[in-house]
Amino acid sequence: MREVYLSLGSNLGDREENLKRAVFELEHWEGIILKRLSPIYETKPVGYLNQDMFLNIAVEAETNIGPYDLLRVVNEIEKKLKRERLIRWGPRTIDIDILLYDYIELKDEVLTIPHPRMWERAFVLIPLSDINPFIKKGDVYIKDLIRDLPDKEGVKLYKENWYNEV
Numbered sequence: 269m270r271e272v273y274l275s276l277g278s279n280l281g282d283r284e285e286n287l288k289r290a291v292f293e294l295e296h297w298e299g300i301i302l303k304r305l306s307p308i309y310e311t312k313p314v315g316y317l318n319q320d321m322f323l324n325i326a327v328e329a330e331t332n333i334g335p336y337d338l339l340r341v342v343n344e345i346e347k348k349l350k351r352e353r354l355i356r357w358g359p360r361t362i363d364i365d366i367l368l369y370d371y372i373e374l375k376d377e378v379l380t381i382p383h384p385r386m387w388e389r390a391f392v393l394i395p396l397s398d399i400n401p402f403i404k405k406g407d408v409y410i411k412d413l414i415r416d417l418p419d420k421e422g423v424k425l426y427k428e429n430w431y432n433e434v
């Protein structure tokens with residue numbers, strides 16, 4: 269089994285329900301075992317600014333599904349939750365990114381791991397550090413990366429202990 273970290277975000281419709289449904293799908297997917305869920309954070313939109321606040325979480329899981337198949341799985345879950353993609357970085361019912369996959373590094377047209385923009389996104393790193401404060405980028409611990417991020421004030425704790433396993 270490999271250890272993976274995912275980032276989930278929603279800013280359209282019932283945001284908390286969208287996160288719950290996506291986590292439910294992950295939890296019941298064969299080959300995926302959920303290990304830890306972060307609290308929910310409410311976060312200011314980054315990139316395309318003219319949109320509503322997001323709810324974001326990070327998830328730690330174990331899986332025997334390879335990285336490319338895992339991308340297909342998360343895309344399928346996004347589709348199932350009827351994600352609409354109109355604007356790049358724009359509103360979405362659910363967005364699931366693969367942040368880290370074991371110690372793998374890879375980069376091609378379909379998949380880049382570690383996720384290329386994760387290290388400068390407070391909405392990713394703050395929930396991620398809650399579930400694993402020992403994650404590092406090179407020699408630098410995640411807490412130290414967060415300290416230097418300009419947009420960390422836009423990330424506020426929204427709800428802890430929000431998911432009851434089914």
Ligand SMILES: Nc1ncnc2c1ncn2[C@@H]1O[C@H](COP(=O)(O)OP(=O)(O)OP(=O)(O)O)[C@@H](O)[C@H]1O
Nearest residue numbers: 356357363364365366367378379380381382383385
């Ligand atoms: N680590 C990764 N996790 C998820 N998708 C990835 C990853 N690396 C590359 N991709 C590719 O990115 C494509 C576009 O993703 P998407 O439309 O969700 O981007 P975005 O969420 O708007 O922006 P961002 O990638 O900055 O979060 C996906 O179809 C996928 O092929």
Ligand SMILES: Nc1nc2c(c(=O)[nH]1)N=C(CO)CN2
Nearest residue numbers: 277311312313314322357391
């Ligand atoms: N706060 C916040 N901003 C974003 C998010 C997100 O999940 N949260 N996702 C984006 C595209 O992946 C772009 N901007």
